[in-house]
Amino acid sequence: MSQRVVLGLSGGVDSAVAAYMLKKQGYDVICVFMRNWDSQLNNDILGNPTNNDPVCSQEMDYNDAKAVADALGLELKRVDFIKEYWDHVFTYFLDEYGKGRTPNPDILCNKEIKFKAFLQYAEELDADYIATGHYARVEHRDGDDVMLRGVDGNKDQTYFLCQLNQHQLKKSLFPIGELTKPEVRQIAHDLHLPVADKKDSTGICFIGERDFREFLKNYIPAKPGKIVDYATKKVIGEHQGIMYYTIGQRRGLEIGGKGGPWFVIGKEYDQNILYVASGDSNQWLLSDEALITGVNWISSTKPEGDFDCTAKFRYRQKDNDVSIRFINEDTIYVTFKKPIKAVTPGQAAVFYDGEVCLGGGTIDKVYHNNKELEYL
Template sequence: MSGGVDSSVAALLLKRAGYDVVGVFMRNWTEPDAAGRCSAEEDFADVRRVAEAIGIPYYAVNLEAAYREKVFAYFLEEYRRGRTPNPDVMCNREIKFGDFIEEALKLGADFVAMGHYARVRREGGRVLLLRGVDAAKDQSYFLHQLSQAQLSRALFPIGALTKAEVRRIAREAGLATADKKDSTGICFIGERDFRQFLKTFLPAQPGEIVNVDDGRVLGRHEGLMYYTHGQRHGLGIGGGFGPGPWFVAEKDLVHNRLYVAAGRDHPALFATALLAEDVRWIAGAPPDRVFRATAKFRYRQPDRPVEVEVLDERRAFVRFEAPERAITPGQSVVFYDGEICLGGGVIDRVRRPYFEARRSAFGDVFDRVLL
């Protein structure tokens, strides 16, 4: 139980269904934010209020050390590599459905239930991961790296509900979290300024902002780690440099340059394929060596048709049916067959035809990130 409305209603529904329910709160990050506020204490107070209202016992487990080692260290390393990480995916795989399940089993649990908008279906000795019914809240994207062993212990009681239905159930039951605002962003950053937080752990290295078309220097960036592909705001480029508006097209880690392109539809922003690493399959194996599916390259993005070629146990090559904008190394590519989530991996390298056609102008500085 996180202290939010979703896990509160998940616990309530299980209790009503006759399960023996125990509420467990994870302490993953307890440092106060810039305002001196520690949301973990406030959240645990809400867990206590809800658990007492439902009539279930509740506990707190401290997983801060594991979280720092498995999620926060990964987060920093990805930014150090010039990529944009997805800590929610890693938290689900390593903490919520890893260390936390182990703690739950020590308490004698048979299953772990969470307030995710996703569903599981057990058939033929396998567990399938399905999208949540509420398309606007579906969280299967963040669960795509779970194994059969992990999913076999998972219950998602609100996966067949919409957010509006969840809040209605909470209000009717008089739960303290019924109208609590949804948490957003990354838990360990909280209300802090992102750049200031990251600067505390990684030294910023300012450099040039360069027009991808002609090599003109347009300004200075504050550090490549602060920018992501397709980003428009925060570049600090005024209106005196031509057509604009400017968008991040690519990062040159060798020379510490940030390449930008003028206009949202500039060809430098589009890719036709990607190489994924650390690929995991929900079923334990891919559907075939080469298969067609749909994919998401970021959360809440509409599905896109793709062809997937499995290269080896942990890598896949993904071709797009149509060019896709702002494909970002470090983010997740997640594959679907209708409502079934097949699995996915981390975007490692990207094929951008604009750079291929002009490779002589850029040399080999992008070889680590471009196909």
């Protein structure tokens, strides 16, 4: 009897080819489309009768998923995780933005929805495994299960999977992890799949592509405030809400003609101040140490003492040589071998040993020359 795999079929080309690969390998495949966002329902939760949030593209994605399932002769189910997404992902996303930090909801979405709520649903269907269209690989071993980078270095998504635990990995398959994106596209074309040329999705996990500032205004009222030159402490402009700006940002500050060029170096949430600077950005944005909290270490054993590895402090960043040391169960102190630019509190730090993704956590504090960069 073949093993049963429940696949998250999103309506995109990656999960479509993943479905084909699983069927080709002889698995009993059930496809599931996850619906995790409802603009009107989420607006009602806030008690806000005015909704400027446009209709999400999920219905179009569902239709694409149905067309793929039909083309491959597979069953497609539909399941709602709207409440779970709101409770465990979106409220955190709003809280962090409200504090002036820049969170990564995709990481939490994978942890709480795609590999938790979805896994629980799949287990109710007597699934042996769940599968997704992520560019990652997993080695199922007798001891620890290990997550490896996807073969396609340009598409590797282990950064977003750094919070998965041993149970989640043990039950997961990544059918396209050994393929490159061009190979995935070619397979979809060879099979005449209706999504072969569908563009890759971008934007917030499950919420999709939209005007980000307008979207946030539905949930966090815009609060204009002062733009301050950190060096002189002089007010040089007005921002539209500190949640809209990221560390290192140069465009969209609307303070041209006042010296510069200017770039964002920090935020003071309590005073609603956006700090900017001009000149050599390295003076303000370089750091050499960081404190990482909420760390998920994928292996069941943690390194003792100082451990050399590499780290990414944002997606698509090149690997940085670092040394890490656990200071308690879920907190790591990181020392950079060379200073790194724009390491930003609220964003994710993910650690690697060669091809192996070790885990990751949230950047909490950043230091330079033994001094905390408090303006971050």
